[in-house]
Amino acid sequence: MATADDIRATVRKYIDAVGSGSAADIVALYREDATVEDPVGSEPHVGRAAILAFYQAIEPLERSTELFSVRVAGNSAAFSFRVVTKFGEQTFTLDPIDVMTFDEDARITGMRAFWSQDDMVTG
Amino acid sequence: MATADDIRATVRKYIDAVGSGSAADIVALYREDATVEDPVGSEPHVGRAAILAFYQAIEPLERSTELFSVRVAGNSAAFSFRVVTKFGEQTFTLDPIDVMTFDEDARITGMRAFWSQDDMVTG
Numbered sequence: 600m601a602t603a604d605d606i607r608a609t610v611r612k613y614i615d616a617v618g619s620g621s622a623a624d625i626v627a628l629y630r631e632d633a634t635v636e637d638p639v640g641s642e643p644h645v646g647r648a649a650i651l652a653f654y655q656a657i658e659p660l661e662r663s664t665e666l667f668s669v670r671v672a673g674n675s676a677a678f679s680f681r682v683v684t685k686f687g688e689q690t691f692t693l694d695p696i697d698v699m700t701f702d703e704d705a706r707i708t709g710m711r712a713f714w715s716q717d718d719m720v721t722g
Numbered sequence: 723m724a725t726a727d728d729i730r731a732t733v734r735k736y737i738d739a740v741g742s743g744s745a746a747d748i749v750a751l752y753r754e755d756a757t758v759e760d761p762v763g764s765e766p767h768v769g770r771a772a773i774l775a776f777y778q779a780i781e782p783l784e785r786s787t788e789l790f791s792v793r794v795a796g797n798s799a800a801f802s803f804r805v806v807t808k809f810g811e812q813t814f815t816l817d818p819i820d821v822m823t824f825d826e827d828a829r830i831t832g833m834r835a836f837w838s839q840d841d842m843v844t845g
Binding site for chain 1: 726761762763791793794795796797798799800801802817818819821835836837838840841
């Protein structure tokens with residue numbers, strides 16, 4: 600099992616990559632057979648190719664992220680963060696809570712994002 | 723499916739009951755066949771009798787709670803909060819992130835608590 604420190608390091612890399620990396624940078628943190636359910640209740644993206652396509656949607660946008668808190672338990676973590684996306688003159692601010700599972704090398708095996716449109720702040 | 727407002731109301735009742743209610747008050751928010759995994763990775767408590775026994779451990783302690791943020795997605799919610807427990811002269815402060823699922827009446831069907839001993843602050 601990955602250590603809590605390894606898991607926290609992957610979470611930080613993930614938040615950094617979502618904030619300023621490419622879709623490929625983000626997907627490199629996932630295991631080949633990983634799943635992404637974002638938001639929870641939507642159809643999961645299964646496998647790296649599908650996950651890459653999902654993150655390519657945000658790749659051209661100006662983004663920034665901030666990690667608030669991480670809680671590790673066993674091979675899982677829950678964390679709250681902020682992602683700010685700019686689209687022309689509009690700014691979209693969202694503070695999701697994500698839950699991830701990890702393999703023995705602290706690669707992400709599953710991600711579930713808890714948020715809804717109600718939580719999106721437009722400015 | 724329960725509405726997001728119904729789910730948020732149950733989360734608030736849960737945090738209030740953990741802060742100042744009896745074990746029975748807490749368990750009344752759970753469906754009969756619910757499961758509790760606290761912390762994630764430990765053996766789940768299955769059914770109201772087992773869940774009651776779990777919460778009876780904190781019943782005699784002086785407690786307070788504060789809800790930080792709630793994110794609802796479909797029939798699920800993730801939320802961060804603080805629970806402060808007093809035991810004699812010692813104070814234990816813990817900020818977990820919990821994930822819950824809910825039935826159509828916004829009763830809790832499952833709870834998973836993300837935290838570890840490292841997150842416990844003793845004062």
